[in-house]
Amino acid sequence: MDSGAIRRRLGAFLGVLAASGVLALAASGEAQAADSSSCSGRKIRTFTFSTGSVQLYKSGSYLCAITVPKSVGDKRPMMVSLQARGFEPVVDKGMFTQHAGPVRSYVGHRKVWIKGSVGSGSYDSGGWQRY
Incomplete structure (x- = not known):
């Protein structure tokens, strides 16, 4: 193999290596941002109440819930709870x-009870519901 062929192959290899490194860095940054502030899966419901909302997401046999205030500001008491029937609540x-x-729980085909609050406002599903 002549030196020109070696240089071409080395250049192609380095190009692929650089591109894969850039993609890996971009993907890991997106994954970290998504994991720290939201649920994965598709949003299936939003339950609004006077001071915020509970957002419910589904991914396979898992549900995930997050409580979000109407307005972001100072620290205040917030809560989200997701309980699959027959299991302890995840709070x-x-x-x-x-x-x-976010709180995440395996639900399979079970009914769930959802609660959330921001300050003095709150949401409670009021019983077992199927989603």
Whole structure:
């Protein structure tokens, strides 16, 4: 093999390596941003209440919920709870500025009970529902 062929192959290899590195960095940044503030899957419902909303997402046999205030501001008490029938609730509760959650639970074909609150306003599904 002559030196020109070696250089061409080396150049092609380095080009592919650089492109894959750029794609890996871009993909990992997007994944981190999505994981830290929202649920994966498709949004299936939004339950609004006086001070915010609970957003419900579905991905396969899993549900994910997040409580979001109407307006982002100072830290205030927020909570989100997702309970599949027959299991303990998965809860995120505390003082937050942007959202409570996400909380994720395997539900299969079970009914679920959803709760969320921001400050003095709250949402409660009021019973077992199927989504």
